[in-house]
Amino acid sequence: MSKSETKSDQHKDKILKISRxxxxxxxxxxxxxxxxxxxxxxxxxxxxxxxxxxxxxxLDTIVYQGIINRANQLQAKFEDCTTKDDLEERLMQIFENIWQVFQDKENYQSFVITIHERTLLSDDQADWLLQVLEGLVDQIAEQLQTAPVLDGLSKDQYRPLARVIVSIFQKVIYDELLIKDNCQLTDQMKNRIRPQLEVVL
Incomplete structure (x- = not known):
């Protein structure tokens, strides 16, 4: 990359950062x-x-970059979850990993902008948002199938279960980040999630 290209990228990034x-x-x-x-x-x-x-x-660029950054940072593995307590603990780790994504200032700002400006988003951007959530549902559903503790479930039950789990996470994240403007992960928040996970598991 030439010096002029590097400087050009720096100008573009600066405009994006300030706009964000x-x-x-x-x-x-x-x-x-x-x-x-x-x-x-x-x-x-x-x-x-x-x-x-x-x-x-x-705005398009900020929303797209924010969504891509968030989607690329989430991982889940359940093959060693032999008890429901193990699985619940692993799901809590996933929630904490999701929460950590929003501790990055740019990710948090992109998230806030995406939600607040949703009426301005194109159909493609709306699809990106759905794809991130659906991708997380797919990822969790796929991993739930590897959890020995859930061997009794039929194949078509994993995805609905994953969707409920993601909905629990989503509600807490929206309540805390958007309504309460709280960026700190607290024991109180974890204690709101755990009983719901116990019920669905």
């Missing part, structure tokens, strides 16, 4: 391209060089 911060703090509509340019120290034309479709293309 402003969209998360002020909202998409309240943030103007002029505000972004002033904060980034860039000329109007330079922003349109990197993002020909302007502010909405910046």
């Amino acid at each position: 911060e402003m969209f998360a703090e002020k909202g998409y509509e309240a943030t103007t391209t002029r505000m972004i340019n002033q904060a980034a120290g860039t000329a109007e034309g330079l922003m349109y060089y990197y993002f020909p479709h302007g502010k909405h293309e910046i």
Whole structure:
């Protein structure tokens, strides 16, 4: 990569970083391209060089990058879960891993923007959101099939079980991050999840 390409990438990343911060703090509509340019120290034309479709293309990029970053950080393995306590503990680890994703400032900002600006999202972006959730459901369902403790389930029961588990995680994450604006994982939160996992398992 040449020096000019590196500098170009740095300019583009700076515009994205500042836009992400402003969209998360002020909202998409309240943030103007002029505000972004002033904060980034860039000329109007330079922003349109990197993002020909302007502010909405910046939003598209932020949402897409945030979703990809979150999706790529989640892993689950259950083949050594021989008791329901083992499985419950592993699921709690998955929840904690998901929570850790949002401890990254950029991931958190992208998540907030994606939810707050959902009416502005294209069909493709809405599909990305669904794909992340469905991907997590698929991943957990696939791993649940390897858990010896669940050998009694029929093959068509794993995915509905995984969907309920993801819904439990999703509700707590939305309540804490969006409604309460709480980024700290607490024992109280874990204690809200555990009884629900006990019921579904």
